[in-house]
Amino acid sequence: MNMREKINRIVQKIENARITVSEHHIVKFIAVSKYSTTSDIRDVFNIGHRAFGENKVQDYIKKRDELDDIPIEWHFIGNLQKNKINKIIENKPFLLHSLDSLELAEALNSRLEANGIFLNALIQVNSSKEDSKSGFMSEETNEMYMAIKEKCPNIKLKGLMSIGALSDDEKKIKESFEITKRLFDDLKCENATICSMGMSRDYELAIKCGSNLLRIGSEIFS
Numbered sequence: 001m002n003m004r005e006k007i008n009r010i011v012q013k014i015e016n017a018r019i020t021v022s023e024h025h026i027v028k029f030i031a032v033s034k035y036s037t038t039s040d041i042r043d044v045f046n047i048g049h050r051a052f053g054e055n056k057v058q059d060y061i062k063k064r065d066e067l068d069d070i071p072i073e074w075h076f077i078g079n080l081q082k083n084k085i086n087k088i089i090e091n092k093p094f095l096l097h098s099l100d101s102l103e104l105a106e107a108l109n110s111r112l113e114a115n116g117i118f119l120n121a122l123i124q125v126n127s128s129k130e131d132s133k134s135g136f137m138s139e140e141t142n143e144m145y146m147a148i149k150e151k152c153p154n155i156k157l158k159g160l161m162s163i164g165a166l167s168d169d170e171k172k173i174k175e176s177f178e179i180t181k182r183l184f185d186d187l188k189c190e191n192a193t194i195c196s197m198g199m200s201r202d203y204e205l206a207i208k209c210g211s212n213l214l215r216i217g218s219e220i221f222s
């Protein structure tokens, strides 16, 4: 399959899944380019796709640099260490998906404030309670969302991000998505509009559980 065929197939799968939720349920996807070269990214861009995501600061900056001649909407989706905050601020993404502690939010906020800029971000939820994953426990998510909103005015919270349970049991994956969706619904009154969940192996299920932003890597780039 060539790149155009791969993208078309994904768009069709997304369309089929989202229509089962509602005609009005709009779903967007980010091409997660961490497995790919900048030349692959250009191919996908030339097909008409604009949103790309990286999960490592080093790769994010390198690829952004090499592609600064085209208007990509960059997303940062990986774990952010505090010593890399400046690099992210200098290369501000369209959206940071992975705010996973109050400490990180406060450190980020103070540098944003010092630079007089704002950053769109999502709170990461560890809805499957896996030790290997970052993110807030679901029980503390709403409280932390409110705390960050209050203490970090230069961070513009837009919603939640979560990675589905790492399991072959579809029920478990679904359960983890449903937990995130419920938390997201509770935050709609706080202007949360983005529910980022669903990767190559589970995005159709994620859509059916209410996701409106997918992060698709391997199905595009491998």
Ligand SMILES: *Cc1c(COP(=O)(O)O)cnc(C)c1O
Binding pocket: 032, 034, 055, 077, 078, 163, 199, 200, 201, 215, 216, 217, 218, 219
């Ligand atoms: C790699 C990655 C993805 C994409 O995963 P695929 O299974 O390759 O689609 C999505 N979200 C995050 C946070 C990732 O690190």
